[in-house]
Amino acid sequence: MLRRKWLFLLIALLSLGLLLAACSDDTSSGDPQEDTEEDTETDETEDTETDEPAEEEATGEPQMGGTLTGAMDTAPAGVFNPIFYEEAYEANILDFTHEALVSQNEELEFEPNLASDWEINDDQTEITLTLEEGVTWHDGEAFTAEDVVYTFQAIASPGYIEAGGVRTDYVVRLQGYEEFNNGDTEAFEGVVAEDDHTVTFHFAEPNVTILKDVSFPIIPEHVFGEVAIDEIPEHPATLNAGEVVGTGPFEFTEALDREQYVLDKNADYWKGEPYLDQVVWRIVEQSVMLGLLESGEIDFVADPTGVPPADFETVDNLDHVEIIEQPDFGYQLMGFKMNHRTDADVESGAIDPDNWEPNEDMSEQLVRQAMAYAVDREALVDNLLHGHGSVINAPIAQQFWAYDEGAVTPYEYDPEQAGSLLDEAGYVDTNDDGYRETPDGEEWIVNLNYPTGNQLREDAAPILAQFLEDVGIQIDLRQPKEMTAYVEDLTNDNTDWDLYLIGWSLGSGDPDPSGLWGSSAAYNFSRWNNPESDELMLEAMQDPEGFDQDYRADRYSEWQSVFSEDLPALLLFAQNSIYGFNERLNDVNPMPYSFNNEPELWWVSE
Template identity: 25%
Template structure:
């Protein structure tokens, strides 16, 4: 999300249930003595921003979307192999440019209406490929040097054909995984506008909508939403999946997404026995491990997380519609000086961060590509790294024309003190601790970073409006496919945060500049999706990683280990490093007392 939207942006695209932040509130609170039902409760650090999937930016909403929507195809949480979902089969043409999906017979939406190929064509052509709707999905679907998009054609009620203008390696995963929306509910909102000339779709399914009016095709449907407290979902009676005996799945009848901002409160709730599962932060691990047997839970270790955590500057040189610079011109000059960014990278002690904040339960991160990916370029293979070296950092700053005053404060070429605001979200203690260390490390270089700890939804708004200077943030892991992060690295992508361009529906911005290295990354991504030879793809994405490390738009920090505590009463857990403990929710059962 932007942040640890845990497997945030692309996991939503695949509509695969890969939520790793699970917990449960006191079950008795939601059960009568007469009817004990099976349930689990997920935890979210914030409220939703919308119930409209294509335009959502919050972690909470994306957790819910993984429950109320299914993909045409799904990804096995252990093997990452593609498996049938809403589509029972698919055929790929010899030239790799056409995919025909065949839907399962008798599919229905959660309101009982038929799910057909008309819904798929509507979703792609009228929503995701509609230039009046700002959605990151369109970035992911952009194809090669032509910048074109797939065409989607109905063949009959159960068959739909996707066609691409040129070879596109990740096409099957993307075409089969994106959330499909109900035409019979949303078609009118696409064809009408409000008083400001905006499509009504953009304000449809807001958080003020009755949750029971949100229609999905996944294992659960929404029942109620209480702001700042919880959302309750019940099993969708029209969901397609059945077990080998013909019994409907999922088996668990109710899901509750509890809104608990403070991780300490989540920790207390888990230790008291109220919660079924919890992401284990490094500072919690020691105590929770000691209590593992007594607490009737197991802590699963998936190795280094595939998420990315980073520190970065706002490199945007543009102005808003009033001619006001998004970033103060003096500060923008610092941020856009490559040697300044590299010096800061050498000045951050990430080893200390790993030891002190993450208790050694993590790995230094050097690349935007997950270490689990076959496309990852390691330091041993030549990837540039920034080993902590404050002396080198100071030398680079002095060589670039910066200087120190008698008090040891860093000044620029015009004697301006180097000082800026550093944003970090309030909901995650380890993120705040990392920001505090960065603040101290920068202070040792004579740089003053004023820490601003605020709610994540507020941070999202600041990022989208370009109202920020520096940020300690992160992105959820997109799996092993590098193109999953295209919307981050494409110069006109919706999550190109460090230099965000004009987005659909926004007031015009002036003077936006794209650097040569950003354009080179564009070219590499375009080349990478056309290339079908895996070895050549590895070389292409290796070049991309080298550019990122050289230019340092983000300084990557520490990947914590993927640790998750799950109560013994939930089975069968098939823990996955990429997808956590609950990717196979449909087959899980809860042993009730």
């Protein structure tokens, strides 16, 4: 009982701390990302002797010029290349600089982008896209079909995964992928340039996700074409401001590492010259971020962490700041390290489930289920998110047709059930010290690892540790690591890790979860190896049934049930995205998955 009282006191103190930070003069903390309603009213009741810019604001006419300053709480790791970047912070740069052949609208339907049109053959094995003419790269070179061929060929190349690439899901279904990736042939037949402005993708089988698979951002062949695949991550055009080349509305021109990242407009942008002159990203501690938004020193707080839920009302009451809130296209989780990779596989970059070594305690299903019952996730949503989020039990975005809450075990808070499952698994307290021992009678200590940079996640870590200790699991709450170092350890499978915290922003192209939870997926950090799971995900994509959405929904319902029972991770919550921006910023129109939408249309009223 004493532990229980302490736990809710901790939640209350953390919640109060966030509120106090939000109400202080210059400080606050930051951390959400969504909303569908935006209030774009402007104040037209000021002094009647307005100057000319104010009149332009009143009429709503876009104005050329101006600098917009956004804030991120964590610096990008520094890889500004679509085929190798890994973090949402780097995406905040790439969203402005690079583009794909197709994009999506608010209903997640695919629309033309760098490709003006496309035609898919009857059996869904080929798609031929007509490219926009007159598009140029930031360095003035013409954009052509050869750039498209090169981009997908690079992802399919031997050595791509070993060099740190994780986006093979875009190429594995292409014709000839295995032969090319294995080095059996030097010709890649999956993507072919018919002429400068026509490109055809050939798939080995009828492809259910054909438009999603061609939606990857394109990189320039004339920059990287002669560079070895393992050298691209360290190439100047991947790392250095002023050398990163895209086709997007802004160019990445300057960087003061870990402090400021500058994007200048691409005046020759093919959709038309952007209104803004410049977008500047500042790296700002969450504790001061909202104070800077209030003072006008920064203009917007958006992806990936946004406005903290505890600060919602404070920000909403700022006369010059607009708020948009929408459900997050992702979730936060506590993962179980069920298996570890071998040292040899880590060294070579291989992800081979046949070689994995079980993590004895976390590989026990009853232990994982017990931990799920031990955590009061509703308390996390109510007290840390202040109701700006929801508990979810299925690892598919709630906005997708495939999400099925009814297919899963809800794992409602039940510490007695948690204790019963641990007893059944043989984890009991044999020496009356308050903590359970292993079935072999050995001391049982479970380590919990988490990164810095996301204040809600940092606040959740000690609460999760206490929930688990309340049912007799001794927890070693590790010191948090900076995100870049944390992801490296998580990827390399430091062999003593048990529990890890992370959040996923999901892809919007299709609900297929195999990129995160397939046994061989690079992002399957739990190293979950479940043949039934793999088979269901495969069936959902197979011809001809996979072209029937109802069939796919049934397969994914079954898959969500398997995930929920086997439980490679406990989904903690999906927090709402809360975007805050100065009212001088106009024509903001976020997508369900991102604030950074059509920045060439953004303009400021000075």
